[in-house]
Every structure is written in C-alpha cells, then in structure tokens.
Amino acid sequence: MIELALLTGGPGSVRDVNSARVLATIREHGPISRSELIKKAGLSKATVSVIVANLLERDAVRESGKQQPARGRSRILLEFNSAAMTVIGVQLSDDRCQFVRTDLAGTILDRLDVEIDLSDPTEVPAALARAIRRLVRRPGGTVLGVGIGVPGRVDAAGRNVQVALSHDWHEVGLADELERALDLPITLTNRAKVAALGHLAAAAGSPADTRVGRDLVYLYLGDGVVSGIVTGGRLLVGHDGTAGDLGHVMVERRGPLCTCGTRGCLQVLVGGTAIATDAGLDSWEALQRAVAAGEPAALRAVRRAGDRLGMALGHLVVAVTPSTIAVGGPTARLGAPLLAEIDRAVRRCAPTAGPVEIVPADDDAPPRGAALLWLQRAGLLQ
Ligand SMILES: [Zn+2]
Numbered sequence: 001m002i003e004l005a006l007l008t009g010g011p012g013s014v015r016d017v018n019s020a021r022v023l024a025t026i027r028e029h030g031p032i033s034r035s036e037l038i039k040k041a042g043l044s045k046a047t048v049s050v051i052v053a054n055l056l057e058r059d060a061v062r063e064s065g066k067q068q069p070a071r072g073r074s075r076i077l078l079e080f081n082s083a084a085m086t087v088i089g090v091q092l093s094d095d096r097c098q099f100v101r102t103d104l105a106g107t108i109l110d111r112l113d114v115e116i117d118l119s120d121p122t123e124v125p126a127a128l129a130r131a132i133r134r135l136v137r138r139p140g141g142t143v144l145g146v147g148i149g150v151p152g153r154v155d156a157a158g159r160n161v162q163v164a165l166s167h168d169w170h171e172v173g174l175a176d177e178l179e180r181a182l183d184l185p186i187t188l189t190n191r192a193k194v195a196a197l198g199h200l201a202a203a204a205g206s207p208a209d210t211r212v213g214r215d216l217v218y219l220y221l222g223d224g225v226v227s228g229i230v231t232g233g234r235l236l237v238g239h240d241g242t243a244g245d246l247g248h249v250m251v252e253r254r255g256p257l258c259t260c261g262t263r264g265c266l267q268v269l270v271g272g273t274a275i276a277t278d279a280g281l282d283s284w285e286a287l288q289r290a291v292a293a294g295e296p297a298a299l300r301a302v303r304r305a306g307d308r309l310g311m312a313l314g315h316l317v318v319a320v321t322p323s324t325i326a327v328g329g330p331t332a333r334l335g336a337p338l339l340a341e342i343d344r345a346v347r348r349c350a351p352t353a354g355p356v357e358i359v360p361a362d363d364d365a366p367p368r369g370a371a372l373l374w375l376q377r378a379g380l381l382q
Contacts, residue, residue: 018043020379022051023060023080031064031077052078059084059142080104086141088132089198089371090148091191094118097128098367099135101143104380106201106372108364110140118151121161121172128174129181136182145184147374149191149366150174156241158187158377165259166224187374189235191366192220192329193244196228197235197376198369199326202362217322218361219246219313219342221331223271227313228369229320233382235373246316251308266312270305272331278304284330291334302334303341310345317350328361335360 018041025041026032032040038048055061062081066074082104091098101110114131118124128148136143152164161172175186196218204214218228225247229236236243247267248260255264268274276287279301290298313325325346327339343358362368375381 018047019051019055022048023055026055026061026078027080027082030079031067032079033067033075033077035075037078084141086143087371087374088135088143088146089367089369089374090128090132090146091195091366091370092116092118092124092128092148092150093191093366097131098364099131100364100367100371101135101138101140102368102371103141104375106198106368106375106381108368110135110138111364118167121167121169121174124172125174125177125181129178132178132182132184136184143184144380145374145378146178146182146186147194147370147372148174148178148186148188149194149370150188151191153245154188154190154241156237156239158189158373161188162241166222185374185378187370187377189237189370189373190226190228190241190244191370192218192226193228193235193237194369194373195220195328195361195365196230196326196369197372198365198367199324199328199362200230200233201368201372202365203324203326215320215322217313217316217320217325218365219309219325219327219332220329221270221272221309221327221338222329223267223273223331225267225270225309227316229316229322231320234376235369246312249312251311266308269308270331272334275301275305275331275334288333291337299337302337306338306341306345308345309342310347310349313342313346314349314353317346317353317356321354322356324357324359326359326361326365328365332360 022041038045059081061078064077064079067077068074085104086101089100096113097116099112100108102108112135116127150161151166152169153162155162159175161169163170175188178186196216199218200214200216214233216230220226227244227246229244248265250264251266252264256268257263258265258268272284276284279287279298281287339358
C-alpha cells in the first residue's frame, strides 16, 4: 500500500483507516448526506464530522447541493471530488517518453511527450524528475503520486528495475531516487505489463469499468516480447514480478541463441529484426515497406512469426481466457497482416478456447495503465 505523501497524518488522511473508509463510502455512494454517511460507514457522528471537515479542507470531498427529506431540515450532500486530485502516469521508451496526468478514475486530463536518453541509468532519474515537475506545475489539481512503466523486469513491490537487457540496466533503484527528488510516492512496473490495464480502461470507455471482471492480455512486440495479463480487472504481477514474461518461452528447441542463454526463445524468433532477417531483408524499415507492398517473402516471414506467437499465446489464452489480446509495441506497426496471422495461429493452437479478439493496442495504454496501477496500489481504485 502506498502512503499518500500529500494526504498524510491525522484524521482526514487517507492513511487513517476511518478516513479511508469515509472517503471510500462517499466515493461509492455520493452525493450522500452526513446522516447516510454515518450509517453506511458505521462510525460515530463525531468521528465522521471531524473526518469530513478535514476532507473538505483538503478538497478531497466537496458539497454538492441539498436534499430535502419528508420531515426536518434539508441536508447538505457530499461527493468525492476526484477533479481536485490527479495522478501522473509515465512510459519510458527510446523514441519518446509519454507523461499523462489523469483524474482518480484514470481519465487523461493533460499530457507531455519528452525525449529522454535511457542509455545511462544514472542520468535518467534527474531527467524524469524534471519532466514530472513540468507537469506537476501546470494547473489542474494536486498530484498524489506517479506510476512509471519501465523497460525490463521490476520487483513485485514496484521499487527497482532488476534488469533491462535492452538498455543494459542492472538493479536501478528508480523509485527511491525519484521519491527523494519529488517528494511524491512512486511505483514502477514493466511498461508492457501495465499497458494491459491502460488498454482495458480505454476499451471500456469508462475507466471505472476496470473493476468489473474483465480479462485481457496486452502483447508487447518489439525486439523483446512481453505480455501484460489482467484478470478480473487486476494486473497479474506474480510472486517475483515475472508474470507474463512470454519472450523467453522456448518455441524452437534448436533455435538461435537468446540473450538469456537459452535457445529458441520466442523473442529471438519474432522480434522485428528477426522477422526482417527471416524475410531476407536487411532492416526493420525494409520489412515494413515489403509487408505494406504485400511482397510474398515478407508475408511468409510474418506468417511464421504469427505461428510462433500463436503457439505461445495459445497456452496463455487457455489459462487466462481473455476476451481480448491487444497488440502494441514497435513490431505491431506491421499492422493488419501480422494481427491476422496471430489471430489465425491462436485459433489453431488453442482450438477449444472461447472467442478472443486480436486488436491493435491503444496508444496511451502504457502511461495510462501506470497511473491506474498507482491508483489501485494506493487503494483509490478497486
Ligand atoms: Zn531467452
């Protein structure tokens, strides 16, 4: 559970159990009168009165009109003031880092794109802090915390990047350093995994629907392959943070050697560069052009990649039974030809599985998902 730096200490703070209960009750049942609130929260009148005064002062709650009961005085109604509080979600990536500011339901209110050089992990926290401060300083409510989607493997608690082979990062304690610099609670997650939550929110139209039992897989295809798994609206992390690391599943026993030391890992065979090589082309850009032009050799290579992805995804589909697989990342730019092959391969490799839709991922899914995960871990979103 994240401690909310800006809402800490004493009654009215979200850390305080009774205050959290009052806030959650107002959020769920608001607009609500004080007397209803006392009943629903199961707390004394005096306790609720002190907590509400504090929440009003902190703008966490606001008055929203009056209710006239059949008898007696009119009652002032209270509602959760999600507009006064915001969260920042970030995706770190090589071409552009995406920063979004969302309300407490995950709706994007503001955004910023910044180029940050990720090659030296010692330089990254300062650059990140600068960009986050820019967004914090803009008008739009209090920022409660920051969720960051990073490349590589993150510990289950969301504090450290244990290893990001693509960027040669090892044990980078990004969360601690940023918390010191920004005085805001930070949580880290793998950018592809957390994108599953972001895509689900975008697909649902209303981000609050992420609470509903929804099951979705986000598939990141770059030179690495990672999946994000959401079951019942919650991101699956696993006891050691490695849930969904699909890229190192072996799909060809005598295949090429992978950076992990094993042969025939999925990501060595289906990464953008690998598909280009398989098609006899010298670059990823050449592959994109050839696929767009419908060249048979390129389409055959895409078919082989789709096949291998289907073999690995088929197992995941049977285990998780997602309604949707959202495909994002650089290799997903191959578009419909690749998605159609994945679709075909999943059906062939998991013939008894229920219907699953293969769709292109929402562009804002990774930073939005990072904000949503922060909210879930802070107990502000179920
Ligand atoms: Zn591997």
